[in-house]
Structures are given as structure tokens and as C-alpha cells.
Amino acid sequence: MVEFGGFDMPLMYSSIRDEHIAVRTDAGLFDLSHMGEVRLTGDGAEASVQRLLTNDVTGLRSGAALYSVMCNEKGGIVDDVVVYRDPGGYLIVVNAACRSKDVAWMRDHLDGTELDDLSDALALLAVQGPRAVEIVQCVAAVDVGTTDPFHFVDTEVGGVHAAVSRTGYTGEDGFELYVDADAAGSVWDVLRATGREFGMLPCGLGARDTLRLEAGLRLYGQDMDDATDPYSCGLGWTVKLAKGDFTGASALRALDPKHPPRRFIGLRLEGRAIARHGNSVIARGRDAGVVTSGTFSFTLGYGIATASVDPELSPDTPLMIDIRGSLAPAVRVPLPFYRRTKGA
């Protein structure tokens, strides 16, 4: 067990490798109840969300979800979030470690909006992998297979009310299920029992990290922080300057999206060494950046890393990563490292 965002969570249930492979080939079950959920309602809710987030929620219909970042006045990322729209308002899902900071930040930037921190009342379970649809279909009261990606449906799972969302953090198809905290244990048990014959394994934080990194998904606090602008970590696509004013907009307008202060890149390591957060990236003998995340890719069979580097670095410059004093050659590769075959 490890402490993560104020929660005691298992790094693994069996083995990170086995859990990782289960998600890529069959399915995995995750307890993500540490994530924070903040509900915003009221006449001013849409305008408040528009002001808080860089992405544009005006086109977001009830039943749909959107990924965004939330910036401070300087354009630094306060958190990365998923926002859900329902008939009553918005649900913003935040990182556990950022929860109190985010709630305080949101409260200071609301107008005509009620804020409810539902984090303790809501549990979040995820079923991810190519067999996730089959598994959740066995226990959900509606045909969840017809739910589009980044959409959700209010239904029952194992007799318990659940918002079932076709989202995830693994690069696979799958669902995230929001249920009352009191019912989480029984929903977990139902999913676990149902998933067994589909090869589903319970998965810990270790596999969650290796899966998300293969899929090129960012981790707050590691790949970005309050001092990182969205362009510098490859999240410029979440910034909609045309939507009008929002927090951080003037700072972001001053940046050139094509030439950000830092560039976020993918690296493939030669050999089996593993780059870790904080390792230096060396180009032609000088410091050219820092590894933000690194792991061994069980799917690809080699080490992978993301790095924040000098934007002037030309793409063909040979790079080395300083791993505990040894220089490991690394090749720049496009993100994501892994992309699932659709419709398989």
C-alpha cells in the first residue's frame, strides 16, 4: 500500500506486469475513489465553468464530457480535469492531491454558482480493456455499449444507481462508474465476480501509471504543475482562446502555441534501463531538459519516457538520459506510444 493524495492505495494487487497486460488484452478493474468530484449548479454555472476552464463547454450537451485544464492568471495549470454536463449542472472531476487547492480556487472564481464538494460521498470505479463493454453490459440496467466515448448514462449497476461514463485513463475502451461511496463495495464485488470469466484483474496504481504513460496521458504533479502552461506540456488543444475571456487567457494569448517555452516530447530508450521523473535529458553534452515520466512499457517491450525539453532542440538531435550517472541513449518518438486498434 502507498499513500496517494491522502488515500492508502495498493500499488498492485498481484503484479504490475500482469495487471497491465490484462487491461491491454482483456480487462482491469480500478478503484479510483480518491479522485475528487466537485458539482457546480445555478444560473451562473455555465459562465463560471467557462471562466475556470480553458476548454469551451458551451457546446457540451447534457450526457457529455470534456477534458480540460484549469489555469491560473499566469497561464500555469492548476489542475487537469474532466467536466461532465447533466441537466442540473456540471460535475468536475479533479485529481485527489489537488482537491482542496481546486475547491478553494473554484470558490474564488464563481459567480451565481453553487459549489458542492462531493468527493467523500462519491466513489469511482473503472472497468478498462477490450472486454470492458461485455463485462459492464452483464451488470448494467441499460445497453452501455451504445454510449459514445466521452458520454455517460445514468443507470443502475448491480441494483445500485450509477453514472456510467465511457472514459478512462488507460488508452483502452472502457467505463468509469460513479456510485455512492456507501455502495462502492457491493458494486466492486459485482464487477469483480462478473469480470473473472472475462480475464479481468483488479489493478493498482502501478498499472494505472504504466498504462496511462503508454497512452500518452499526462499526470498532474509530474508532467505539469502550477508553473507549466498548457502549450509546454502538449495540451494546447484544450485551450480555446476564441471562446472569449477566461482565467489565464491573457497570459496564454501572449504565448506562441507553435513555439511554447518548453516542448513536451516522447522518448524511446535503447536498452532496458528505465528513465524516471527528474532525470536530465542531455543533448550534445549539455542539459536540454528533464524527464517528466518514465517507465518500462510492457506492451512495447522497451523503456519509454516523456520529457520537457528546450523548444529550440532540433528533432533529429541525438539525446541521452542521465540515469543515476549512466547515459542511456534515447530516440524521440511521437506520442502516444501506444494506440489501441479501434473496433477490435
Add this chain to the structure above:
Amino acid sequence: MADLSAYRFTATHEWVLLEDGRATVGITDNAQSQLGDVIFVELPAAGTVVKAGAKFGAIESVKAASDLYAPVSGTVSQVNDALSAQPELVNREPYAGGWMIRLDGVSEGGVELLDEAAYEASTAG
């Protein structure tokens, strides 16, 4: 569980099996379980002289990288090449197929070698 009565253990979680001036070295079941899935084991070449208590290699898992320390002094006579293709042997068979190096001309000194009961007691709680 293997019979570990002939094995000796270090506070840094290596084991050593001593036979006629030769030694086989690996890491303990407790160590592999703490590390999780082993990805890479960096070992010295045959002929390298290692000194008791000094670093002789490194092991990398998904979770962390750790240095390996020699329980005894000696000259590396053999390296477990199987670990380069199958580092997971360290997880599966820490006391058998997951061995790391063999040493000749062994001498003890400087590193306290514990028996199984004493090592288990040192890792408990």
C-alpha cells in the same frame, strides 16, 4: 518454499550460498516482493573483483532502482545471463533461477551474514 538453511542473508537483502570457497549471490524473496516486477538487472562481467559491502550491480523494477551489494569478497566467475532475457526470474525464483553472480576465491569480512531466522526477524514489522 526452498530449504534456506544453507543460505546467509544481509541487511541489504542479498543472499549468499557459500560452498568450498565459492559463493552464489542473489536477492531475497522479501526484496523481490518489495521491488515488484523486475525489468533489468545490471551485473558485472566475469573476472570483476567485488568487495564485501561494495556495490556490484543494480536492479531495476517498475517501481524503483536499487543497488546490489556484495555479501562477501571474491572474483566473479559466472554471471546469470538468463536474467538479461528473463529478469522476471528474480521475482519467480529468487533463490534458484534468479541467482545473479558466482564468486571464486571468496573471503568473508565487513558484512554481517544472518541466518534465515535472524533475517526474517530483521524484516518483520
